Amino acid sequence: MESIFDPYLTNRKIFTRNRQILQSSYIPDELPHRNEEIKQIASILATALHGDRPSNIMIFGKTGTGKTASVKFLGKELQRVDQKLQNVHFIYMNCEVVDTQYGVLQNIGNQIIADFEHRIPFTGWSTERVYNILMNKIDEMDKVFIIVLDEIDKLFYKSGDDVLYHLSKMNDDLIKSKLSLVGISNDLKFTEFMDPRVRSRLGEEKMVFPPYNAEQLRDILMQRANLAFEGGVVEDGVIPLCAALSAQEMGDARRALDMLRIAAELAERNSDEIVTEAHVMKAKNKIELDAISEAVRTLPTQSKLVLLSIILNDDKGNNHMTTCDVYSEYKQLADIIGFSTLTQRRITDLISELDMLGIIHARVKSFGRGGRTKEIELSVPKLETKQILEDDEDLRPLKYYRPVTQTTLI
DNA sequence: TGTCCACTGGAAGGGAGGGCTT
DNA sequence: AAGCCCTCCCTTCCAGTGGACA
Numbered sequence: 001m002e003s004i005f006d007p008y009l010t011n012r013k014i015f016t017r018n019r020q021i022l023q024s025s026y027i028p029d030e031l032p033h034r035n036e037e038i039k040q041i042a043s044i045l046a047t048a049l050h051g052d053r054p055s056n057i058m059i060f061g062k063t064g065t066g067k068t069a070s071v072k073f074l075g076k077e078l079q080r081v082d083q084k085l086q087n088v089h090f091i092y093m094n095c096e097v098v099d100t101q102y103g104v105l106q107n108i109g110n111q112i113i114a115d116f117e118h119r120i121p122f123t124g125w126s127t128e129r130v131y132n133i134l135m136n137k138i139d140e141m142d143k144v145f146i147i148v149l150d151e152i153d154k155l156f157y158k159s160g161d162d163v164l165y166h167l168s169k170m171n172d173d174l175i176k177s178k179l180s181l182v183g184i185s186n187d188l189k190f191t192e193f194m195d196p197r198v199r200s201r202l203g204e205e206k207m208v209f210p211p212y213n214a215e216q217l218r219d220i221l222m223q224r225a226n227l228a229f230e231g232g233v234v235e236d237g238v239i240p241l242c243a244a245l246s247a248q249e250m251g252d253a254r255r256a257l258d259m260l261r262i263a264a265e266l267a268e269r270n271s272d273e274i275v276t277e278a279h280v281m282k283a284k285n286k287i288e289l290d291a292i293s294e295a296v297r298t299l300p301t302q303s304k305l306v307l308l309s310i311i312l313n314d315d316k317g318n319n320h321m322t323t324c325d326v327y328s329e330y331k332q333l334a335d336i337i338g339f340s341t342l343t344q345r346r347i348t349d350l351i352s353e354l355d356m357l358g359i360i361h362a363r364v365k366s367f368g369r370g371g372r373t374k375e376i377e378l379s380v381p382k383l384e385t386k387q388i389l390e391d392d393e394d395l396r397p398l399k400y401y402r403p404v405t406q407t408t409l410i
Numbered sequence: 411t412g413t414c415c416a417c418t419g420g421a422a423g424g425g426a427g428g429g430c431t432t
Numbered sequence: 433a434a435g436c437c438c439t440c441c442c443t444t445c446c447a448g449t450g451g452a453c454a
Contacts, residue, residue, distance in 0.1 A: 101438085343444085369453055
């Protein structure tokens with residue numbers, strides 16, 4: 001009997017069993033074009049194997065230049081080599097997720113403390129207490145601790161350099177154990193604002209990962225494609241195209257891999273037998289749109305209201321609006337759906353956040369006697385974004401709302 | 411040259427919400 | 433139960449400011 005699934009069964013497969021190989025989180029056994037960097041970091045970290053403290057390292061480089069992958073790879077290797085001696089304890093943490101003082105200490109603590117009963121609660125204790133427990137625990141274990149703080153700039157901008165200061169100082173107070181820090185950042189400048197003591201401690205060794213060029217991206221994609229795809233399912237031009245498109249985007253390998261994977265998934269879903277350049281172009285669009293809609297969907301309701309105010313202003317033909325324009329529209333919207341109205345000061349912050357997310361473009365501009373304010377423009381597709389906002393439970397009453405347009409009666 | 415507009419963005423602090431400790 | 437702690441979201445207050453205009 002015919003089944004709706006038939007076409008999916010009879011068609012040639014595109015992916016091998018190892019489709020996760022194309023996820024950017026997958027760490028391959030070999031990282032093409034990062035040998036030098038890896039060797040250099042390895043030579044620093046190797047000290048740990050003999051029980052000595054490696055220098056702290058700061059690693060800089062744009063997104064998708066293999067910083068995280070290289071460090072994680074080294075962590076894996078270090079632990080493998082160290083299996084017998086058990087000298088080293090490797091800890092990895094992403095500071096975009098864990099971005100408070102308390103959070104960082106708690107997270108490190110819980111990666112060290114094995115028994116469930118003695119875990120550190122996610123709130124309730126004083127930071128000092130967590131610090132003390134952590135330090136005692138670390139010292140008692142008599143090992144070399146390598147703590148990786150990925151996206152360390154996020155932590156710094158959010159919570160200042162207190163944690164970094166304490167962590168980098170902890171080593172002085174340890175008797176048996178040793179601790180070294182590896183910071184990863186895609187922002188080269190953030191250390192300028194740090195306490196000079198912290199800066200010099202963290203940056204005992206510095207490294208910069210250059211962006212990949214198109215050729216290198218091609219090698220990276222090839223390596224993964226060979227493992228992830230069945231033979232002959234990928235058209236010749238596909239990989240070079242993914243590489244070229246991503247090379248334009250600052251050599252982001254993560255993006256290149258996503259593009260290839262999504263192109264293949266589109267082909268698969270469409271029951272096409274081979275992955276073509278057309279699939280790649282579709283994938284590129286999909287990635288861009290998905291990123292925007294994800295960002296918009298996950299906005300807090302108040303920010304959604306602000307964004308909707310901006311869209312409505314744009315609808316009125318006011319596509320270079322000021323904070324005041326946005327705020328007055330916002331007040332009306334908040335009123336309609338019965339939300340409390342935030343102050344203009346707060347809205348200024350929400351506007352800046354939207355700007356940072358790339359959803360809008362806001363720059364401070366002076367209009368002379370007209371005052372000094374932000375000039376705001378929408379930088380995402382209007383209709384799609386509006387659609388997403390209107391899908392929000394809380395914003396539904398605004399679906400058929402039309403802003404009052406300034407009409408001049410003659 | 412000085413004025414003055416309409417904000418900007420820093421600082422401080424309140425209070426709610428999570429949870430631990432005694 | 434009362435007294436802590438930490439974070440998040442906001443408010444209040446306010447000094448500071450780029451540049452058109454008088």
